[in-house]
Amino acid sequence: MLTIKDLHARVEEKTILKGLNLTVNPGEVHAIMGPNGAGKSTLGYVMSGRDGYELESGSIELNGEDLMELDVEERAQKGLFLAFQYPVEIPGVSNMEFMKESVNAMRKARGEEALTAAEFLKVAKEACKQVNLPLDFLKRGVNEGFSGGEKKRNEIMQMILLQPSLAILDESDSGLDIDALKVVANGVNSQRDGKRSFIVVTHYQRLLDFIEPDFVHILSDGKIVKSGGPELAKEVEATGYAWLGKPEEAGA
Amino acid sequence: MSDWLAQVIDRADAVSDALTPQRQGALAVLKAQQWPTRRTEAWRYTSLHPLEDMTLPALAADTPAVPDVAGLDSIDLVFVNGALQGSLPTFPEGLTVGGLTDSAMQAVATDVFGSVKPREHLFGLVNDVLATDGVVIDVAPGAQIKPALRIVNLVTAGAEAHHRILVRVGDGAKVTVIEHGAGAGTSVNTAFAEYKIGDKAALEHYRFALHGGEAIHMGGAHFSLGDEAKLDSTLVGFGSQLSRLDYDLVHDGQHAFAKFNAVYLLGAGEHFDLHSNVEHAMPNGTTEENVRTIVGDRARAVFNGRIHIHRDAQKTLAELNNRNLLLSRGGQINTKPELVIYADDVQCAHGATVAEIDDKALYYMRSRGIDREQALVMLNFGFIQELVNEIPNEALSNWLQPLLRERFSGMQVRP
Ligand SMILES: Nc1ncnc2c1ncn2[C@@H]1O[C@H](COP(=O)(O)OP(=O)(O)OP(=O)(O)O)[C@@H](O)[C@H]1O
Numbered sequence: 001m002l003t004i005k006d007l008h009a010r011v012e013e014k015t016i017l018k019g020l021n022l023t024v025n026p027g028e029v030h031a032i033m034g035p036n037g038a039g040k041s042t043l044g045y046v047m048s049g050r051d052g053y054e055l056e057s058g059s060i061e062l063n064g065e066d067l068m069e070l071d072v073e074e075r076a077q078k079g080l081f082l083a084f085q086y087p088v089e090i091p092g093v094s095n096m097e098f099m100k101e102s103v104n105a106m107r108k109a110r111g112e113e114a115l116t117a118a119e120f121l122k123v124a125k126e127a128c129k130q131v132n133l134p135l136d137f138l139k140r141g142v143n144e145g146f147s148g149g150e151k152k153r154n155e156i157m158q159m160i161l162l163q164p165s166l167a168i169l170d171e172s173d174s175g176l177d178i179d180a181l182k183v184v185a186n187g188v189n190s191q192r193d194g195k196r197s198f199i200v201v202t203h204y205q206r207l208l209d210f211i212e213p214d215f216v217h218i219l220s221d222g223k224i225v226k227s228g229g230p231e232l233a234k235e236v237e238a239t240g241y242a243w244l245g246k247p248e249e250a251g252a
Numbered sequence: 253m254s255d256w257l258a259q260v261i262d263r264a265d266a267v268s269d270a271l272t273p274q275r276q277g278a279l280a281v282l283k284a285q286q287w288p289t290r291r292t293e294a295w296r297y298t299s300l301h302p303l304e305d306m307t308l309p310a311l312a313a314d315t316p317a318v319p320d321v322a323g324l325d326s327i328d329l330v331f332v333n334g335a336l337q338g339s340l341p342t343f344p345e346g347l348t349v350g351g352l353t354d355s356a357m358q359a360v361a362t363d364v365f366g367s368v369k370p371r372e373h374l375f376g377l378v379n380d381v382l383a384t385d386g387v388v389i390d391v392a393p394g395a396q397i398k399p400a401l402r403i404v405n406l407v408t409a410g411a412e413a414h415h416r417i418l419v420r421v422g423d424g425a426k427v428t429v430i431e432h433g434a435g436a437g438t439s440v441n442t443a444f445a446e447y448k449i450g451d452k453a454a455l456e457h458y459r460f461a462l463h464g465g466e467a468i469h470m471g472g473a474h475f476s477l478g479d480e481a482k483l484d485s486t487l488v489g490f491g492s493q494l495s496r497l498d499y500d501l502v503h504d505g506q507h508a509f510a511k512f513n514a515v516y517l518l519g520a521g522e523h524f525d526l527h528s529n530v531e532h533a534m535p536n537g538t539t540e541e542n543v544r545t546i547v548g549d550r551a552r553a554v555f556n557g558r559i560h561i562h563r564d565a566q567k568t569l570a571e572l573n574n575r576n577l578l579l580s581r582g583g584q585i586n587t588k589p590e591l592v593i594y595a596d597d598v599q600c601a602h603g604a605t606v607a608e609i610d611d612k613a614l615y616y617m618r619s620r621g622i623d624r625e626q627a628l629v630m631l632n633f634g635f636i637q638e639l640v641n642e643i644p645n646e647a648l649s650n651w652l653q654p655l656l657r658e659r660f661s662g663m664q665v666r667p
Pocket residue numbers: 011012014016034035036037038039040041042043085
């Protein structure tokens with residue numbers, strides 16, 4: 001499903017990813033952990049095609065297609081979803097309108113009829129309930145004035161509505177209370193159907209108690225330096241990252 | 253003096269009708285006017301070269317379509333190149349309407365003509381001396397007029413048209429007036445409206461200046477508010493080769509409330525200049541003014557927002573908020589606040605910002621599968637949504653939304 005080969009990528013002249021390899025098969029859940037600044041979010045941005053995140057070498061293939069050849073929206077339409085570490089506020093655009101446009105854009109790309117406002121309202125209400133957000137969050141501006149935890153739930157709600165084939169969750173568990181954590185985990189678990197895959201970026205093994213990963217990877221200084229099963233997350237929780245040593249100064 | 257103004261003055265001498273005494277005063281002022289250059293403060297960012305260089309083509313024979321607003325309860329008066337189409341409809345009790353120079357309307361016409369619009373607006377003076385077409389509206393004291401009065405002012409290629417609206421809203425009366433202007437052919441059009449709003453009277457006012465292309469549109473709307481009068485005014489403007497509007501909101505009475513929301517959306521090489529002037533001459537008045545512009549392509553938006561609080565206008569509350577969104581590198585926005593405050597016990601706030609499209613928001617939307625073009629339409633619409641939501645008339649709001657969206661989808665961003 002996803003094949004990343006020897007990925008080197010930079011942000012504004014600074015090389016962040018330095019030879020990253022990762023293969024994700026259909027139905028798998030991969031957890032990525034690693035110290036602050038290691039390049040975890042950068043990986044998500046490069047994959048989704050954010051401006052300013054440049055590929056230096058290597059390749060990313062999703063379902064056999066070269067992602068780097070596609071626009072941001074095309075990647076999303078091909079089934080890639082990134083739950084942002086810092087979801088963006090868009091005052092003036094209602095959450096409802098935003099998600100309706102988004103769902104219908106995906107449908108259009110698949111050659112399906114757009115949902116009517118009434119049809120969409122029905123599924124949106126369902127999704128809203130599923131992530132435990134009051135319905136008036138549909139009317140508010142996208143993420144506008146949402147608390148940290150509410151923003152994360154809103155990301156999960158979008159994931160539920162869009163049903164991506166590969167979802168990257170960038171610290172969707174950070175800043176969440178235990179109930180919210182379960183909401184996020186349930187959101188993911190409800191989507192696991194043996195075909196959809198997930199990359200879960202997290203700092204805490206706690207989330208992985210609820211979302212059982214197939215693999216855990218440690219990303220450090222732009223590379224995956226260690227991979228293992230769920231036990232690796234427990235090890236990290238216990239011992240931290242001191243064993244990695246100090247990362248070299250990038251680009252020096 | 254320009255050739256253009258010289259020929260206006262020549263023609264003005266030939267105009268002779270019931271308003272001639274009023275026109276004479278304006279003509280004297282006009283004759284003493286300097287033709288504005290870019291050094292003239294009120295025309296600093298708006299060049300009149302397009303007008304000076306214009307040669308009108310032969311008059312187009314087509315009659316433009318009258319815009320249909322679904323569900324709008326209105327009485328329509330349609331003017332094409334200044335001339336009223338058909339005859340006057342019948343009006344509900346309390347509403348008297350006639351042509352600009354109808355003898356039956358003469359008392360109202362002479363009462364309002366030139367009494368609200370200040371004489372400093374050059375094209376207002378041109379309109380004073382040349383406008384023989386137009387409409388006079390008298391709302392009887394206490395009358396609550398349900399249907400909106402919609403005045404549609406269409407201009408075709410090759411036309412030069414001067415149109416005037418004079419409105420007197422009697423004490424305690426209530427009325428809605430919609431001024432709808434459109435036309436994109438090479439043409440020159442002046443359209444000025446004066447509203448005298450009586451004590452405790454309420455005016456809901458709209459001006460849709462939906463011109464385009466090579467049209468030159470010079471216009472204004474001028475309001476005088478009596479004691480406890482209420483004005484709710486909305487302006488929506490599309491630019492054209494040269495569009496300039498002057499608004500004057502004058503608190504002539506105490507405890508008056510004026511709200512003015514303006515949105516203008518420019519693309520291509522369009523130019524739209526709005527000068528608004530709020531005069532708080534009496535105490536306890538409130539003004540809320542919100543102006544939003546979106547500029548794409550090589551368009552230019554000019555806004556000059558003046559608030560003048562006179563010495564006696566204590567306890568005035570005046571707020572002017574101006575937000576601008578610049579979509580393209582080739583676009584320009586010139587915005588200038590002007591606060592002149594002589595009273596000491598007032599609350600007056602003025603803010604102007606110029607923003608660019610939020611790249612993060614654009615990326616976020618695209619990452620959800622929404623294509624760039626559509627994301628931009630949504631962001632643009634979001635920028636003015638607040639003001640669209642405040643439009644009190646639902647039919648107008650429903651009609652406007654797709655029109656605005658369509659407008660955005662054609663705009664170029666950061667070419
Ligand atoms: N625009 C930028 N210009 C320069 N450096 C940048 C830019 N954006 C990110 N970086 C750097 O790239 C490195 C990787 O950042 P990234 O956000 O991918 O880390 P992360 O692994 O997600 O960290 P965290 O766990 O704190 O979220 C950091 O050192 C960061 O400072």
